[in-house]
Amino acid sequence: MSTSDSLHSVHAFLCTPIVNELLTTHPNWLCQNAESHTLSSEISSWLEWAGERPHGYSTANGPQVLPPVGEHKWLLLLRYYTHPSCDGLSDLYSTIPADLRELLDATRRLRLSREPGPARFLASSCPQNATREAVYQSVDYESSGIEAPDYARMVGMSPKKAHEVVRMTAYTSRLLCSSPSLRTIRHVVDVGAGQAYLSRSLRDKIGLNVLALDWSDVQSQGAVRREAIGKKRRKREIPTPAQDESSVPHPNDNDPTPAKQQLSALTYMTLRITTDTLLSSVDEWFHRGYQFTTSEERESLYGKPTPALFVALHACGSLTPNILRAFLARLKSSDGNQKWSPQAAIVVGCCYNLLEASDFPLSHELTHPTSGRPPTYLTNNHLQLAAQVPSQWMRSEVASTATRLAIRKVVWRALLAGILARVPNLPANDNKQADDDDYCPVHLRRLGKLNDSVYDNWDAFLARAGEKLGVDLMQGHPRDREMESRLEVMHVLRCILGPVVESFILLDRLQWLKEELQGTGMDVELINLFDQASGSGRNVAIAISPYLRETNSR
Known part of the structure; x- marks a missing residue:
């Protein structure tokens, strides 16, 4: 598959109504406008499934108790995304709605690979540049004879x-x-x-x-x-x-x-x-x-x-x-x-969230689209999500703990947005330095960052948020587990789409350079430089x- 064909395949996928809706509907905005906003029937069915509490599942050997992966629907989706052929989870995977599995399969297929070496689509048949690959593979310490460095001796730098x-x-x-x-x-x-x-x-x-x-x-x-x-x-x-x-x-x-x-x-x-x-x-x-x-x-x-x-x-x-x-x-x-x-x-x-509007798209393929192709655009939501690497979220115990905390922060603040939308006479926002994200309610921007320990307990979170906002949030706001699970699924799905957005940006740059370098004797390609296990985003x-x-x- 040529770079041009790959670029258009990703573009077509990102323009599908379901993907576009997921990418442009932030959890904060959804909760703030829960009563007035209507989601498509496809997404509504996923959220309905996401809110169901797990009670076990049946196999050929009879009812089984759900393993830890079943405690969170988002974790099940993430496992299917990263390990779709895991035999130990095949029965659980069958509980995921079929159209949701199809979406995850498509994202896995259309993202660029993250294996060290030339970056390719996972299911691509494009020819490999053997010379370039030889240059990259020689970086491998074992094959090149270079003794692996002792990172502890590299003063001032984190291992990553x-x-x-x-x-x-x-x-x-x-x-x-x-x-x-x-x-x-x-x-x-x-x-x-x-x-x-x-x-x-x-x-x-x-x-x-x-x-x-x-x-x-x-x-x-x-x-x-x-x-x-x-x-x-x-x-x-x-x-x-x-x-x-x-x-x-x-x-x-x-x-x-x-x-x-x-x-x-x-x-x-x-x-x-x-x-x-x-x-x-x-x-x-x-x-x-x-x-x-x-x-x-x-x-x-x-x-x-x-x-x-x-x-x-x-x-x-x-x-x-x-x-x-x-x-x-x-x-x-x-x-x-x-x-x-x-x-x-x-x-x-x-x-990518700092990318200026004039710097995407760059290629003639996207700036001068043929008739019948949808226009090319990326919102702030797209650019924020492009930096996500969900395939690395569970690479270690430390990374897994950090992932769970990060998801809880997003979801609890979204739940808080819904609560604040129903609080009468909320004090006006006096923070003039707040950014202009259209999906971030002004009071969440005013809330600012909270210590990680606050997210250990829902009541502690509400108490600290209320203290900073100057409002009592301790009465009548129990933790909504069903909505929390729906928001977790929605947030993780949006993050899983992130690598496809990044692929879109990178393929546009690659195509642009191929166009500009014609006749110069120069070659260009995308290279995965770093080992995934290092945690390099x-x-x-x-x-x-x-x-x-x-x-x-x-």
Whole structure:
């Protein structure tokens, strides 16, 4: 299946009435307008099933007591979504309404896979790019001979962040090894660098000169402090290459020497990052930074632009399209006096809720639809849900506990919205800083965040909410278990649709880049960089590089 066909398949699914209704009906709004809002018959039947209390089920061996999964309908749906062929739950799965199972099957089929390697549809027959896959698979520590890093030694980073930095560094190294045109790259621009963990890793492990860009001066100052701490630590303990467990092969030398490593430098810049400011900051860096280039490289590149790599680990909102626009603008520029040219990019996007309206859709396929196809749009609900990764919610006991708490927060606040809608003479909202979400009642925005412990008990939750709102909520508001179960199912269904929304965004970007890169000699694909078990939420990278004819990554 081509990217274009996949894009239209996802689009058609998201435009179906049932899916559209689920995505645009927030639990808060449903409870606040329970008496006036009428759901479709299909969704109403699901909610009716969701509100039924489990009393056991029958099998060929007679009545059985429900296992823990049966205590919550949302958990049953989640298990079916993640493990549809689990024999131990097949009888329970049969209790799920058939049309609901069909919906879950479709979401599972249309989301992009999250297995490490090239991102594909789970049921796709599209051909694999064997060369690209070889580049990615070489990142695997066991198959590549790279000793797995000791994350505990990576000071300042959580295990999740350390995993992402190590993995992206390894992939960058292998990609630069994969083509003669990429082996000459010694300069990399880390966009949205934050505390510059990735920047320092690319400098120290691969020997690249790095420009670390971030919009926040606080983040840049923090990166400088981390640099100073790292220098002091290295003075106390300087590992040899054999001892440095997180090292990766150097893309330019089979045996990098300390002298070579010392040629690398890290430059920090703070700015508001747009397409134009990104290009101008890189121009400035190259204008100032030729002292970081060896005489041999300067001679070999005389009269040619210096090749550069763009990287971004979690490029929030519209930062991803801005990076890609900058890449394309300089790639297609006819100015013969430019000091640098983009040769590759590895960009991991995130925070779709911060995406500007002008940055979706991007592809000609969606901006110029053929007759008969529905218009393309994404609401705030779509963008909020796109960051959900329900397949990872139960990956560990810690994750499972966090998931249950997160669902309870959403559902209880939705129930509270319904209660507040019936409370007479509720004090007016005096918080002028509340956001403008149309599904979030003003009093819930005024309520703000509550401590996690409040959600351990319904009465404690009502007492604390009433205290903050200045109203007595302790009389006549018992916990509605049936509505709570319905809201849990609805919320989980909406989250399960989230990865399909993300696939829609990513496929649009992929199709757009394929359109823009025609005739440039550049290739683009989506890569799942991080191991699911690490808990990395956003793991899909857009990788741009010259068409790969051979791989020398081993």
